[in-house]
Amino acid sequence: MIPCIPRDELLDALRKMMMIRRLEEACIIAAHEGKVPGHFHVYIGQEATGVAVASNLGKDDYVYSTHRNHGHLVARGADPGKVLAEIETKATGYAGGKAGTLHGCAPDLNFPLSSGIVAGVIPISTGTAWAQKLRGENAVTAVFFGEGALEEGAAFEAINIASLWKLPLLMICENNTAEVERKPGQGHYHAPNFAVPNITDYARTMGLTALTVDGIDLGAVWNAAAEARERAISGGGATFIEVATYTWPGGQWPTLATGITDIRHAWNGEIPEDFKHCENWFKRNDPIFSVTREFIAENIASQTEIEELDAEVRSEMGKVVEFVEASPFPSPNTARTAVWPN
Amino acid sequence: MIPCIPRDELLDALRKMMMIRRLEEACIIAAHEGKVPGHFHVYIGQEATGVAVASNLGKDDYVYSTHRNHGHLVARGADPGKVLAEIETKATGYAGGKAGTLHGCAPDLNFPLSSGIVAGVIPISTGTAWAQKLRGENAVTAVFFGEGALEEGAAFEAINIASLWKLPLLMICENNTAEVERKPGQGHYHAPNFAVPNITDYARTMGLTALTVDGIDLGAVWNAAAEARERAISGGGATFIEVATYTWPGGQWPTLATGITDIRHAWNGEIPEDFKHCENWFKRNDPIFSVTREFIAENIASQTEIEELDAEVRSEMGKVVEFVEASPFPSPNTARTAVWPN
Amino acid sequence: MSNISFGAAKIKALSDLLRADKSVVVIGGAGFGGLEHSADVRPMVEEFRDRVLETPISELGFCGMGIGAAIAGLYPIVTIGTGSFAFEAWPQITNEAPNIHYMSNGGIKVPVIFHAMCGIRISGAAQHSTRPQAMLMQAAGLQIMAPAVSSDVGPLLNQVRESERPTFWIDHSLLFTEKWEEHGPTPPLGKAAIRKAGKDVTLVGYSIDLVRCMKAASELEALGINAEVIDLRTLCPFDKETIMNSVGRTGHLVVADECYPAASVASEVAAIFSDEGFGLLKKPIKRLNFDAVPVPANPGLERELMPGVEEIVKAAKDLVN
Amino acid sequence: MSNISFGAAKIKALSDLLRADKSVVVIGGAGFGGLEHSADVRPMVEEFRDRVLETPISELGFCGMGIGAAIAGLYPIVTIGTGSFAFEAWPQITNEAPNIHYMSNGGIKVPVIFHAMCGIRISGAAQHSTRPQAMLMQAAGLQIMAPAVSSDVGPLLNQVRESERPTFWIDHSLLFTEKWEEHGPTPPLGKAAIRKAGKDVTLVGYSIDLVRCMKAASELEALGINAEVIDLRTLCPFDKETIMNSVGRTGHLVVADECYPAASVASEVAAIFSDEGFGLLKKPIKRLNFDAVPVPANPGLERELMPGVEEIVKAAKDLVN
Numbered sequence A, B: 001m002i003p004c005i006p007r008d009e010l011l012d013a014l015r016k017m018m019m020i021r022r023l024e025e026a027c028i029i030a031a032h033e034g035k036v037p038g039h040f041h042v043y044i045g046q047e048a049t050g051v052a053v054a055s056n057l058g059k060d061d062y063v064y065s066t067h068r069n070h071g072h073l074v075a076r077g078a079d080p081g082k083v084l085a086e087i088e089t090k091a092t093g094y095a096g097g098k099a100g101t102l103h104g105c106a107p108d109l110n111f112p113l114s115s116g117i118v119a120g121v122i123p124i125s126t127g128t129a130w131a132q133k134l135r136g137e138n139a140v141t142a143v144f145f146g147e148g149a150l151e152e153g154a155a156f157e158a159i160n161i162a163s164l165w166k167l168p169l170l171m172i173c174e175n176n177t178a179e180v181e182r183k184p185g186q187g188h189y190h191a192p193n194f195a196v197p198n199i200t201d202y203a204r205t206m207g208l209t210a211l212t213v214d215g216i217d218l219g220a221v222w223n224a225a226a227e228a229r230e231r232a233i234s235g236g237g238a239t240f241i242e243v244a245t246y247t248w249p250g251g252q253w254p255t256l257a258t259g260i261t262d263i264r265h266a267w268n269g270e271i272p273e274d275f276k277h278c279e280n281w282f283k284r285n286d287p288i289f290s291v292t293r294e295f296i297a298e299n300i301a302s303q304t305e306i307e308e309l310d311a312e313v314r315s316e317m318g319k320v321v322e323f324v325e326a327s328p329f330p331s332p333n334t335a336r337t338a339v340w341p342n
Numbered sequence C, D: 001m002s003n004i005s006f007g008a009a010k011i012k013a014l015s016d017l018l019r020a021d022k023s024v025v026v027i028g029g030a031g032f033g034g035l036e037h038s039a040d041v042r043p044m045v046e047e048f049r050d051r052v053l054e055t056p057i058s059e060l061g062f063c064g065m066g067i068g069a070a071i072a073g074l075y076p077i078v079t080i081g082t083g084s085f086a087f088e089a090w091p092q093i094t095n096e097a098p099n100i101h102y103m104s105n106g107g108i109k110v111p112v113i114f115h116a117m118c119g120i121r122i123s124g125a126a127q128h129s130t131r132p133q134a135m136l137m138q139a140a141g142l143q144i145m146a147p148a149v150s151s152d153v154g155p156l157l158n159q160v161r162e163s164e165r166p167t168f169w170i171d172h173s174l175l176f177t178e179k180w181e182e183h184g185p186t187p188p189l190g191k192a193a194i195r196k197a198g199k200d201v202t203l204v205g206y207s208i209d210l211v212r213c214m215k216a217a218s219e220l221e222a223l224g225i226n227a228e229v230i231d232l233r234t235l236c237p238f239d240k241e242t243i244m245n246s247v248g249r250t251g252h253l254v255v256a257d258e259c260y261p262a263a264s265v266a267s268e269v270a271a272i273f274s275d276e277g278f279g280l281l282k283k284p285i286k287r288l289n290f291d292a293v294p295v296p297a298n299p300g301l302e303r304e305l306m307p308g309v310e311e312i313v314k315a316a317k318d319l320v321n
């Protein structure tokens, strides 16, 4: 579905999605060159979610994220250069190299924190939403988390609180294991060990408005976010949005498992030799391809226009990479700064 | 409802309920004489629950409880003398004065622990049930907790685990605030701050078999427990039983708010002068009265037989009190024993 | 001494803060003072109803809520109840709140204060008697208050507020009714205070143990022993200088600390004298901690494991004679 | 040195335990070794499939589960993953497991062992680098293992098993691939080990810091400084005697400890010499801790705050010269 917004905004949304994709590709490349210290997580395959949600937020709204925060930051409007710089722990990053990939933030954009502790950020987000409600602000809080976070008691307690006090909160549960069968005792990475087959049944029983949308459907996420924000501001309380995407093959130690994105695969039906085993990715699961196809089908943009947009984004990302390359690491004498405000 | 069991077992159940009541009365009296160190919680008004559940457990089954454990211990068959002695932290108590009222246990009866931490015992009970299942035993675990425990993430995590692995677990949720309206921000003691109006909807959504029974109805609790144990042993998994009772007027700092129980009030319709304000207690909420009335109505026992039973229990409790009075406090040189097995 | 109890001072200071500034909120309801003193706390709760959030039994959830409210610009006073329940919220208190300012390179402030009634309360038994303070000293970025005298409460609360640092305030169940007031200026945040000057032996305490040290000091005077008493007041920042200066004069040191012995507040005090304070002690320190045994329900057993005034007096006598 | 890494020794020891006794179970799945080494751990998980419970992301729940399974007579090995996640389970680890035996006056045993990969792992950043060991020393009733050498793993695991005590086993993310083996008898449970005899200075470490002390010791030999290296091995029980005896000979002490400085393992070591070990030190101790700053993501900043081999060598030199 295509969101009912002006064309330029539609193109801007796709542009943001492409920017996230190129940033994550650059991140993986940098990682394999040993430039990303520590364990990192990429947002490939989930770009539509972050962009659709963030595009519906106001500047006074707050955004919280998790270990998988790169895309949320860019979607919120963060400077990709400062984002990638932080991922590589450069001095020019949003946190001067102190946060790294796990704890991405953009304080000036009301993006205070990404917690690396599964579900850790959810209780925090309820407090921010409560403050907004207490002050009668026309603002909301959006918190992104994975479906695995629901297994933590912290998520339960926060959901109960959000429901009891009808908080102006958008709980975006990114279920990136939509295809995985739910059975107990699954050892592999973030395999669902949650007793409720349909996640939203749980949220609904807890008293939240809850719905599931398809993570490759920009419009569906867009509308869900818009309605949720409207509901939150008009006192209708928190909304739980499950965004369903299939597991991206790039895995837990990210590799370019689906290659460097060639936007033409969106329409030329080709699947590159090396990636024949990832047919679903090219045919269905890549949200950038699916949105591109929709845009072309609905004459929002031509193939050429899309290719131009893509080229623009790639050259901007090229500059980003240069900027990060040229950026220094933080000076040791910053190690002890910013422990306390005063 | 009257459980379909032989008369002598019915009388034994009522006897146990009376024993719990007399023990709690003795406990409150002792407390007001300064003999119960620390904060304590009594089981008055919930006697039918503990007795009905415990009567359906086998000797290899395990029982876990909370800060409100006195009644569960007696129902499980614990020696009332050793229970009251422990409450008064005497050397003759089950834990030699180390556990006190909060942490009542009876190791020789597979009653390992009462945790004073709300919901603390629930995860532990799932581990015991899992062990029983792993070893293919014909045994189950029963865990008692209050409705307030559901507000803790610990309870959520344990429920999820119990549901995923279909554990042989009886989760007895004693909702002793059945009459309290559920609205957020209630400050008074254990006021429900839980977003799900019907507790069982939550348990059911989590995949457990769940039902609600009336806490003054011995037979209803009895049958629920019997079926739950059967289900657990035959691989049907855990059952969540909400037992609903009204808040007993004795309150958070227990006082004899409904007087010393005079069993004749079960049938003579009188409400003592000082307790006119507690009409509901005498007419409906006292499970001992209600069970007594049923027994008489169904000719299980006559008023005289009930009075004899009551007299028997009172005299036994008299001996219990004497025993505890005569019991010494633990010797200081036991303070450092039993920290570690070896 | 004075007429205002520590608890009364606490409630007054909190009320003043709430009255002075609409951005101050309370999360957790009538926890201050514990059940015993909830009646004293209720009026404050009623007066500021609209800014008091009485929470579910969800410590992890509502402590996180306090952090999020602080990030949004409120000043949340989070009351946890018994100190043991801080364990339920441990991930938020020790692994979220203290890190956020640093992880944002100073971009985000988290001015939240957690309060809990900690310590050996007489028959709290094993699970309701925890002393989390030494554990909390291992959470860099968390400020820790542990005052003892009524006259410290108001000024400290305000200093903490101005510091904008995430803070844990250690209350003690038995301190609420204690009446001890100091006249003269309150030391700056992070400085210990000499509550009584003396030349023979230094007694170090904080929270309820400071009260015990003061009582011990007067008993010692009667025995002709002139003890100096130091009130740590805050555990992070931790004021080594004041302790070293005092021991430099007395050469003798007794530290009273309800924590378990290993890696305790007393360990940190003792460690000073193998380090910066090397050579200042004339004799070995006397470390008085609760024995390394779970807390028993029976008061006699509890007392057997618990250093009190008597043990402080004896320790000081052994050192001086 | 040897050919078997600490991690390999760990997996072998666990597998032996599982093979030898059907009542041994694993809760938490392939946590040992962390993600980096999950491939090494998988075969064990597969071999004992039916006795491995791979859990939800519910540390509080599954650590409690371990306790309940232990009460029922199993021997649960609970693997938490990264040490920071132990905070999620803090109420079960510190306020249930260590109290149950005492609260039942010895009637109930809780033979459960928790494992976690703790410490400064290089860019774990603020939330994944916690060192919970000093905090855990404040939980009386909890046994704490923190071995460093491959040859200790098997014997210690068996001794812990036999002790039937609730135990927390501190692993270190960087220790897994370290290869250090000792020949000769393993000390009894609770005793420290002298890993290298020396006369000039005593270096005390445990877990990864012991490895650093050993490396420092050989560098020091090259400089003509003869260092004695003590491996604490267990933090509770805590073996003061071995440390005192060594310092009695050397008079100089360096302790390396990744914990934050206040109320740390190093504090406890230092405290000995203001107390039972009074007078044994010829010079002030050198306490090497991670600075009291949240752990930054950038490796250079992390290194700036983190005492390594270089700092141990320098500290020892400063003491001896």
Ligand SMILES: Cc1ncc(C[n+]2csc(CCOP(=O)(O)OP(=O)(O)O)c2C)c(N)n1
Residues within 6 Å of the ligand: A041, A067, A068, A116, A117, A118, A145, A146, A147, A148, A149, A150, A176, A189, A190, D057, D059, D081, D085, D088
């Ligand atoms: C409390 C806690 N437990 C375990 C982990 C380790 N861990 C990191 S990411 C992850 C999986 C999270 O899955 P999900 O919430 O669905 O997020 P996703 O990675 O799929 O985006 C786990 C278990 C953690 N970071 N925190």
Ligand SMILES: Cc1ncc(C[n+]2csc(CCOP(=O)(O)OP(=O)(O)O)c2C)c(N)n1
Residues within 6 Å of the ligand: B041, B067, B068, B116, B117, B118, B145, B146, B147, B148, B149, B150, B176, B189, B190, C057, C059, C081, C085, C088
């Ligand atoms: C983790 C924790 N938080 C708070 C408390 C204080 N507390 C003791 S009993 C209680 C109310 C529990 O209500 P419920 O679970 O319904 O049990 P009930 O007392 O009604 O039997 C509370 C909040 C506690 N013991 N543990």
Ligand SMILES: [Mg+2]
Residues within 6 Å of the ligand: A146, A147, A148, A174, A175, A176, A177, A190
């Ligand atoms: Mg996921």
Ligand SMILES: [Mg+2]
Residues within 6 Å of the ligand: B146, B147, B148, B174, B175, B176, B177, B190
């Ligand atoms: Mg209740």
